[in-house]
Amino acid sequence: MIHTTSRVLVSDLREHVGETVSISGWVNTLRLQRKMQFVLVRDHTGIAQVTHKRDDGELEEQLEHLTTESAVRLVGRVVDNPIVKLGGLEIIPESVEVLNRAETPLPIDEHTGMEQRLDWRFLDIRRRPAAQLMFAVQTTFEQGMREYAYAQGCTEMHTPKLMGTASESGAEVFKLGYFDSSAYLAQSPQFFKQMAISAGIDRVFEIGPVFRAEPSFTSRHATEFTGVDAELAWISDVEDVMVFEEEMLAHALTKVADVHGEAVRELFGVEVVVPQTPFPRITMAEAQQILRTKGWDTDGVKEDLDPEGERGIAAHIRERTGHEFVFVTHYPTSIRPFYHMRPADRPDLTLSFDLLWKGLEVTTGAQREHRYDVLLKQAAEKGMNTEPLQDYLNAFRFGCPPHGGLGMGLGRVLMVMLGLNSIREATFLFRGPNRLTP
Incomplete structure (x- = not known):
C-alpha cells in the first residue's frame, strides 16, 4: 500500500515499515560521505534518517545541494534498520522536493546568546x-x-x-x-x-x-x-x-x-x-x-x-x-x-x-x-x-x-x-522596554 499523497509524521513511521510514504519537514543535519548520503529530516514529532547510496543519479545531485533548515517533502520506503539510532528505522528515498531552500549560513546556532535568538525567534x-x-x-x-x-x-x-x-x-x-x-x-x-x-x-x-x-x-x-x-x-x-x-x-x-x-x-x-x-x-x-x-x-x-x-x-x-x-x-x-x-x-x-x-x-x-x-x-x-x-x-x-x-x-x-531562567524563554515573542520586534 502506498501513502505517497498524504503526509506521514515521523512519530508514526513505525506503522509503515515496508511501505512507501511521504514525509515533510526540515533538513536537520546533512552527512554527505563518499559512498553514502545521510539526511536527517525533522518535523514537529521527531527526526527521521534518510539514507541514499550514491549512484550518480538525479536524486544524488538534489540531496547534495540541500541546505540545513530547508523545508522539504520526501517520498521513500520505510525500512527496519536496528543500527539506526533514530527509532531503528530509515527511509530509502525515491524523490525529494525542496519546498523552500534555506539560505546559508543560518543566523543562529546552539551557542548563540539569548538576545540574538530572540531576534530570530x-x-x-x-x-x-x-x-x-x-x-x-x-x-x-x-x-x-x-x-x-x-x-x-x-x-x-x-x-x-x-x-x-x-x-x-x-x-x-x-x-x-x-x-x-x-x-x-x-x-x-x-x-x-x-x-x-x-x-x-x-x-x-x-x-x-x-x-x-x-x-x-x-x-x-x-x-x-x-x-x-x-x-x-x-x-x-x-x-x-x-x-x-x-x-x-x-x-x-x-x-x-x-x-x-x-x-x-x-x-x-x-x-x-x-x-x-x-x-x-x-x-x-x-x-x-x-x-x-x-x-x-x-x-x-x-x-x-x-x-x-x-x-x-x-x-x-x-x-x-x-x-x-x-x-x-x-x-x-x-x-x-x-x-x-x-x-x-x-x-x-x-x-x-x-x-x-x-x-x-x-x-x-x-x-x-x-x-x-x-x-x-x-x-x-x-x-x-x-x-x-x-x-x-x-x-x-x-x-x-x-x-x-x-x-x-x-x-x-x-x-x-x-525551570527556565527568564520569562523571555516562556513567551512566544517577548515584549520588554527594549524589545518591540520581531
Whole structure:
C-alpha cells in the first residue's frame, strides 16, 4: 500500500515499515560521505534518517545541494534498520522536493546568546524540541485551568484592552492616540471583571493580554504578558478565592504531568510535581518576622517582600512542610489598591494574598470591597481623584455582591514549572522596554 499523497509524521513511521510514504519537514543535519548520503529530516514529532547510496543519479545531485533548515517533502520506503539510532528505522528515498531552500549560513546556532535568538525567534523555536514542548505544555496547562474553571461554573469573558481612563492608580499604563483623544492599554482586567460580577455573571474567567509600562529589566518582567484572571461572586471570605486557585493549579498540573511529564523530565530535566492541597498559608507579618530572624531587613523598614524575601520565605516553608507553594496573606493597606477589602478590626491590613511558587510571585488576589461608600472612603484615603473612576464605581451602587478574585502571570508559571531562567524563554515573542520586534 502506498501513502505517497498524504503526509506521514515521523512519530508514526513505525506503522509503515515496508511501505512507501511521504514525509515533510526540515533538513536537520546533512552527512554527505563518499559512498553514502545521510539526511536527517525533522518535523514537529521527531527526526527521521534518510539514507541514499550514491549512484550518480538525479536524486544524488538534489540531496547534495540541500541546505540545513530547508523545508522539504520526501517520498521513500520505510525500512527496519536496528543500527539506526533514530527509532531503528530509515527511509530509502525515491524523490525529494525542496519546498523552500534555506539560505546559508543560518543566523543562529546552539551557542548563540539569548538576545540574538530572540531576534530570530521562529528559527530558535523550530530548532529546539524543548521550546516546542514548552508551547505544548502551555496549551495543556491552559486547558486544565479552563476545565476546572468551567466545572466551577465560570463564564469565560473577553474584557476590553483599551480604556478611556488610566486604570487603578494611573501608573504603569501605556498611553496611545485614539482618534482625536487618548486611550490607555489595560494593565489588568480588574475593573471589568468586577463589572461582570455586578452584571450578575456569577463567576468570571479570562486568559488574555495585560500591559504594564514598567521599565523593568528583570528575568520575570514583561511589558505585555498573558494574564489568567478569575473573579468569584457571593464568597464568604478571601479563603474561597485561595481554595479556588490551589484546586485549579492542582488540576492543571496533574494534566501537564500526565500528558508531558516524561518529555519535560527528558528535555528540561525537571519533575512536574502535582501539589498537595491545601497550600500552606502565612500572614505577611509572620513572614516578615521569620525573615528578620534570618537577617533580612533588620531595620524593619520594608513593607513588602522583595525578591530576596520571597525566596527566603518560600525556602522556609519548603523546609518546614516540603511544599513548593505558599500563600502570603494580609498585606498592609499602604501597598495594596484601594479596592482591596480590609478586616473590620484591622483597617491597616487587606484581605489579600500573593501566591509564591518556588520563591517567585505568580499570583496576586484579594477579596474586593463591594460597598460603594467604603470604596469612596478608601480611595480618598489614598488621595485618589474618583471622577475618572465613576464608571467603575457605579457598579457598586446598585446591589453588587461580595466577591474576590485573582490575577496570575502565565509566563511566570511556565518559567517555574519548566525551570527556565527568564520569562523571555516562556513567551512566544517577548515584549520588554527594549524589545518591540520581531
